[in-house]
Amino acid sequence: MKFAVVGGSGVLVNFLVFNLLLHGLGRPAMVATVLASCVAMGSNYLGFRYFAYRDRASRAPRQIALFFAFSGLGVVMESGLFFAGYHGLGMRDPIGVNVVKALSIVLASAFRFLVYRTWVFEHDARRTC
Numbered sequence: 743m744k745f746a747v748v749g750g751s752g753v754l755v756n757f758l759v760f761n762l763l764l765h766g767l768g769r770p771a772m773v774a775t776v777l778a779s780c781v782a783m784g785s786n787y788l789g790f791r792y793f794a795y796r797d798r799a800s801r802a803p804r805q806i807a808l809f810f811a812f813s814g815l816g817v818v819m820e821s822g823l824f825f826a827g828y829h830g831l832g833m834r835d836p837i838g839v840n841v842v843k844a845l846s847i848v849l850a851s852a853f854r855f856l857v858y859r860t861w862v863f864e865h866d867a868r869r870t871c
Contacts, residue, residue, distance in 0.1 A: 756778045772821065772825060780817060787809055805863070823846035
């Protein structure tokens with residue numbers, strides 16, 4: 743449930759920044775999607791570390807490095823999927839770009855969910871509840 747709260751807020755940040763950059767500031771679609779994903783990545787780290795997985799072992803330097811490495815892969819996946827929909831399928835109208843953005847976020851989030859809980863925010867076997 744906590745993953746969903748943090749993930750949902752990250753999706754909201756991603757969409758808000760994406761639409762602000764694309765429609766409000768007139769940035770190119772690929773620039774907008776990459777920057778929005780990076781801003782969401784930063785907000786997600788704080789939410790996961792201090793809310794969703796605060797009970798898990800703290801390995802600050804290692805944890806931060808793993809989080810941003812896997813998140814970076816997630817941004818690459820998300821951007822590639824967005825590129826395919828935007829350029830390959832021609833979904834360039836305001837609704838189309840948001841549909842493509844949503845699908846790319848969903849698919850990349852499945853990857854992120856698995857790696858975050860498995861390798862980034864691991865359970866500490868030595869801790870007892």
